[in-house]
Amino acid sequence: MINQDEVFVITEDDILRPADKGKGKAGPQRNMLLLTKGAKGEKAGGAEETVSDKPAPSRPPRGGGRGGAAAASSLSLFVWGLGQFYNRDARLATLFVLCEILILAFHYFLYMTWAQIRSFAHLFFVSEWELMLYASSIDFCVILFVIYNVAQAYRAAEGEGGKFSGLRRPILSGLASFVVPGWGQLLNGQLGKGVVFLFFFLLQIYLLALYLLSPFYRIIAVLDIEQLVLNKARIAGMSILFATALSWLLSTYDAVLVARHARRQRA
Secondary structure (H helix, E strand, O other): OOOOOOOOOOOHHHHHOOOOHHHOOHHHHHHHHHHHHHHHHHHHHHHHHHHHHOOOOOOOOOOOHHHHHHHHHHHHHHOOOHHHHHOOOHHHHHHHHHHHHHHHHHHHHHHHOHHHHHHHHHOOOOOHHHHHHHHHHHHHHHHHHHHHHHHHHHHHHHHHHOOOOOOOOHHHHHHHHHHOOOHHHHHOOOHHHHHHHHHHHHHHHHHHHHHHHOOHHHHHHHOOOOHHHHHHHHHHHHHHHHHHHHHHHHHHHHHHHHHHHHHHHHO
């Protein structure tokens, strides 16, 4: 059969001379060259088909597989953006790291220059108590940002490695929740419960830092507040401390119980 890539050229000599003279060496050589060219074209086409039919190399999943959600959320719990680096999301990780540096620098600046800021605020008739309220509202947003950072790392790892069903290690989960309430729930694959415990823990830690590191007591003393209100404030403070201790123990107990139950179910 004639190959589609063959090209036959009819010249003037082929018409004027006898047919047998056209069967010289040049004719077969030309035809052989054309056939060779066609064969090369077929080879190239076959090579292209082979390359296109080759499956693309499988890319390893981000987040370290099914256990990646526990690792990513744990890393982001202590250093913002570290879980995103673990998930190989460099842009978002860099954004979280920069936010943490800026927030820490902002708080350090407030702590070191509070007297100058207070004097400057008085020029605009802003009291120190109002400054404290503004700073507290910013810190409340920071708490929500920390929780979002942890939840985003957890969900991104699950999106790449599949649904995380927990590590099923009661001792590890219990110790994690004893250190940071909510951390053990993250290791057990319970993001919602872990976020709740983590929110109350961060809120209580912030209130404790507000009492110890800020001029809160001095501001309260300057304000003209009745003794009844002060007594209610003390009761509220004691209630917060009791709730802190209770949530700490409850988080640890829940982490151990859920991890043990999951291990028994698997066995």
